[in-house]
Amino acid sequence: MTTLNTMLGAPLAVRLEWKAINWKTVREHVKRLQMRIAKAIKLMKFGKAKALQWILTHSFYAKLLAVKRVTSNKGKKTPGVDGVLWKTPKQKMQAVNTLQRKGYQPLPLKRIHIPKKNGKLRPLGIPTMPDRAQQALHLLALEPVAEILGDKNSYGFRPKRSLHDAIQQCFNVLARKTSSRWILEGDIKTCFDKISHSWMIQNTIMDKYILEKWLKAGYMEKDAFHQTKEGTPQGGIASPTLANIALDGLEKTIKDVTKAKDKVHFVRYADDFICTATSKEILEQKVLPEIIKFLKERGLELSLEKTKITHIDDGFDFLGFNLRKYKGKLLIKPAKKGIKSFLEETRETIRSLIAGSTVELVMTLNQKIRGWANHYRHCVAKRVFQHVDVNIFSAIWKWAKRRHPNKSISWIRSKYITRIGLRNWCFYAPRKPKSLSPLILLLASDTKIVRHVKIQANATPYDPEYQEYFRRRAELRGKGK
Numbered sequence: 001m002t003t004l005n006t007m008l009g010a011p012l013a014v015r016l017e018w019k020a021i022n023w024k025t026v027r028e029h030v031k032r033l034q035m036r037i038a039k040a041i042k043l044m045k046f047g048k049a050k051a052l053q054w055i056l057t058h059s060f061y062a063k064l065l066a067v068k069r070v071t072s073n074k075g076k077k078t079p080g081v082d083g084v085l086w087k088t089p090k091q092k093m094q095a096v097n098t099l100q101r102k103g104y105q106p107l108p109l110k111r112i113h114i115p116k117k118n119g120k121l122r123p124l125g126i127p128t129m130p131d132r133a134q135q136a137l138h139l140l141a142l143e144p145v146a147e148i149l150g151d152k153n154s155y156g157f158r159p160k161r162s163l164h165d166a167i168q169q170c171f172n173v174l175a176r177k178t179s180s181r182w183i184l185e186g187d188i189k190t191c192f193d194k195i196s197h198s199w200m201i202q203n204t205i206m207d208k209y210i211l212e213k214w215l216k217a218g219y220m221e222k223d224a225f226h227q228t229k230e231g232t233p234q235g236g237i238a239s240p241t242l243a244n245i246a247l248d249g250l251e252k253t254i255k256d257v258t259k260a261k262d263k264v265h266f267v268r269y270a271d272d273f274i275c276t277a278t279s280k281e282i283l284e285q286k287v288l289p290e291i292i293k294f295l296k297e298r299g300l301e302l303s304l305e306k307t308k309i310t311h312i313d314d315g316f317d318f319l320g321f322n323l324r325k326y327k328g329k330l331l332i333k334p335a336k337k338g339i340k341s342f343l344e345e346t347r348e349t350i351r352s353l354i355a356g357s358t359v360e361l362v363m364t365l366n367q368k369i370r371g372w373a374n375h376y377r378h379c380v381a382k383r384v385f386q387h388v389d390v391n392i393f394s395a396i397w398k399w400a401k402r403r404h405p406n407k408s409i410s411w412i413r414s415k416y417i418t419r420i421g422l423r424n425w426c427f428y429a430p431r432k433p434k435s436l437s438p439l440i441l442l443l444a445s446d447t448k449i450v451r452h453v454k455i456q457a458n459a460t461p462y463d464p465e466y467q468e469y470f471r472r473r474a475e476l477r478g479k480g481k
Contacts, residue, residue, distance in 0.1 A: 016093065017089065017093075018089035018090075018092050018093050019089055021064060023068070025061075026061045026064050026065055027065065029059070029061040030056070030059070030061050030062050030065055030140060033052060033055065033056045033059065033062075034056070034140065034141075034143070034144045034462050035144070035462050035463075035464060036052050037049050037052045037053060037056070037141065037144040037145065037462075038144035038145070038147065038148050038460070038462035038463060039463075039464075040052060041144065041145050041148040041149065041205070042148050042463070046205060049145065049205065050205065052141075053141035053142075053145075053205075053206060053207070054207075056140060056141045057101070057137055057138055057140070057141050057207065058101070060096070062137055062140050062141075063096045063099045063133075063137060064096055065136075065140065066099065066133045066134075066136035066137035066140065067086070067092050067095045067096050067099065067133050067136075068092075069136045069237070070086075070129060070132040070133050070136050070237070071086050071087075071092055071129075075126070075132075078126055079110075079126075079128070079129070080107060080109070080110050080126050080127050080128030080129065080131065080132075081107055081108055081109070081110045081128060081220050082107060082128050084128065084129055085129060086129050095129070095130070095133060098130075099130070099133055099134065099137060101207070101209070101210065104134065104210070104213065105213065106127070106128075106130075106131045106134070106213050106214060106217040107127075107128045107130075107131060107217070108217055108218045108219050108220045108225055108226075109125030109126055109127055109217060109218070109219040109220070109233055109235065109236075110125070110126040110127075110219070110220055111123060111124070111125055111126075111219040111220060111221035111226075112124050112126060117337075117341070122234065123193070123233070123234065124233070124234050124235035125219050125233030125234065125235040125236060126235050127217075127235070127236055131214075131217070131236075132236075132237055134210065135214065135236055135237040135238040136237050136238075138206060138207060138210055138211075138238065139237055139238045139241060141206060141207075142204070142205075142206045142238065142241060143159070143241060143462075144462040145205045145206070146158075146241050146244055146245050146248070147159070147460040147461075147462050148460065148462070148463075149205075149245075149248055150244060150245075150248045151247075151248050151249070151250065151251040151252070151266070151268060152251065152457040152458060153166075153169055153251055153265075153266055153267050153268065153457060154244060154247070154248065154251070154268045154269075155169070155267075155268070155269050156240070156244070156268065156269035156270030156271075156272075157240035157241065157243075157244055157270060158244065159460075159461050160455060160459070160460075160461050160470060160473075161455055163269055163319050163320075164378050164452045164454075165452070165454045165455050166267055166268075166269040166318075166319060167318070167319060167321050167323075167332060167378070167379070167452070168378070168452050168453075168454035169267050169454055170267055170274065170318065170323055170332070171323075171330065171332060172454070173265040173267070173276055174276065174312060174323065174325075174330050175330040177328060179263065179276070179312075179330075180263040180264070180265065180276035180277050180278050180312075181278065181311060181312045181313070181325075182276065182277050182278065182279060182280050182282075182283055182309060182310070182311060182312070183274050183275070183276050183309070183310050183311075183312060183316055184274060184275040184276075184277070184283045184287060184288065184307070184308075184309050185274055185306070185307060185308050185309075185310060185316055185318065186272070186273045186274065186275065186291065186302060186306075186307050187271065187272055187302065187303045187306035187307055188247075188271040188295065188300055188301070188302060188303065189300070189301050189302060189303040190231075191243060191247075191270075191271035191300060192231055192232055192233065192234045192239060192243055192271075193230070193231035193233070193234075194230055194231055194299050194300050194301070195230065195231050195232055195242070195243065195246045195298055195299055195300065196230060196297075196298050196299030196300075197212075197215045197216070197228075197229065197230055197231075199246070199297065199298050199299065200215065200232070200242065200245075200246065201215070203245070204242065204245055214232075214236070214238070215228065215232065216228060219233065230299055240270070243270070243271065244270075246298050246300070247268065247271070247298075249294070250266070250268070250273070250291065250294055251266040251268070253290055253291075253294050254266050254275060254287055254290060254291070257286050257287070257290050258277070258282065258286055258287065261278070262277050262278055262279075262282050262286075263276065263277060263278050264276060264277050264282070264287065269319055272318070272319060274316075274318055275287055275291075280309055280311075283309050284309065312324065312325045312330070313325050317335045317337070320334070320335050320337075320338045320375075321333065321334060321335055321376075321379060322334070322335045322336070331380045332379040332380060333379055333380050333381060333384060334376045334379065334381055334384050339384060339387070339388065342368075342372050342388070343388065343391050343392070345368070346365065346368060346369075346391075346392055346395065347395045349364060349365065349368065350365070350395050350396055350399045351399070353399075354399065354402060354403065357429075358416070358429035358430075359429045359431055359439055361396075361399070361429070362427070362428070362429040362439040362440070362441050363439060365392070365396070365441060365442070366439070366441065366442045369388075369392070369441075369442045369443075369444050370442060370447075372388075372444065373385060373442075373444040373447035374447065377447050377448065377449055377450055378449070378450060378451060378452035379449075380449075381449060382445065382449060385443075385444035385445040385447060386444075386445045388444045388445075389443045389444050389445050392441075392444075393425070393427065393441075396427055396441070400412050400415075400416050416428065416429075418438070418440075420440065426440055426441070427440070427441040428440050428441065453473075453476070455473070456469065
């Protein structure tokens with residue numbers, strides 16, 4: 001069997017079994033090249049960075065990793081306009097061997113629409129498998145560049161960063177008694193669909209030939225072809241990073257037009273952002289005009305219906321959380337809209353399983369409750385969790401009574417309710433065989449509240465200086481801290 005180490009630069013006729021690939025070796029090789037690209041960008045050696053990007057995008061290892069990504073993510077079962085999927089090991093290896101720059105011509109995207117929380121529809125563009133693989137391949141070379149040049153307090157669609165880092169940064173800049181008290185809540189209007197192609201091509205450090213083909217690929221909707229003259233369609237693997245690149249620099253722009261005494265701080269997650277200041281006038285007269293100017297250069301504009309200036313004592317919603325000061329103390333709680341939406345979704349799940357088994361119901365609810373509670377376990381959520389538990393139990397009790405309309409309350413209680421420790425009303429589902437312990441409905445309020453430790457603003461996984469930091473951080477997260 002030919003080893004993977006002999007494959008780099010080897011002729012395509014040499015065969016390698018997909019299942020025999022040592023993915024650790026593949027990732028280590030790609031990571032070394034990515035870190036060299038990041039180092040070159042950090043030292044402002046852009047020519048060297050481009051040369052390293054070329055090496056990476058022509059590397060057999062990188063092609064393997066690109067194909068693996070597109071055949072193992074959530075969209076692996078959704079074909080593009082050609083209807084082709086890569087399912088078998090043989091198809092995957094063939095994809096690796098045919099993934100090349102020469103003669104590459106992307107097919108149009110398949111346009112679909114998914115519902116948004118506000119009731120509107122969000123357009124998504126689904127690329128074909130070869131186009132996804134090309135995006136994944138070139139993203140390996142682009143991401144180190146985006147990480148080094150990215151805004152320090154940008155947290156969306158970046159490796160090792162999360163929504164919770166953004167919320168914790170909000171806490172850091174708003175919690176003190178001397179912190180800024182005015183907040184500009186910004187939202188960019190149809191960000192992905194409006195980014196200027198010319199600006200993107202001129203300012204993105206990657207293979208321009210490939211980038212232009214992506215941007216100009218067009219899309220198919222209702223069997224009709226549509227050209228794309230602007231934007232980077234949502235749905236592509238590289239689209240979030242390209243959108244981040246378009247918005248990077250906004251933090252510095254704002255800082256440059258304000259003074260330290262203004263206490264201006266910027267936090268962004270994807271195309272949602274906030275900016276703090278000591279007064280409303282600073283946000284209106286200094287910050288807002290600069291944001292509008294910055295976005296206009298990139299073909300973007302603020303959504304006027306969602307952009308507003310708020311006092312911290314009145315509170316504001318950001319990324320599903322509510323931030324507000326109560327008598328000078330900042331409390332971050334789950335936003336009411338999010339609570340309402342979760343309870344409505346949970347009630348609908350319970351109603352849909354009226355004919356299902358009790359085991360199925362408890363397993364489904366436990367998965368939802370665990371995920372939702374873990375998402376909000378880093379904020380002041382204990383009372384909210386208790387409120388959610390009461391509402392879920394009320395809905396599940398109605399479910400039990402509807403299932404057995406001719407049975408008494410005491411009979412229903414004896415069938416579905418048990419006592420555990422000091423807790424009398426525990427909903428449970430017995431399993432077969434009886435030797436298996438019953439499934440107990442989880443309570444959101446049993447989830448411990450733990451303060452999230454925010455990532456350091458300058459930290460990036462492509463900088464050798466922070467490798468030990470990320471190793472320790474992973475250990476702490478593994479311990480639930």
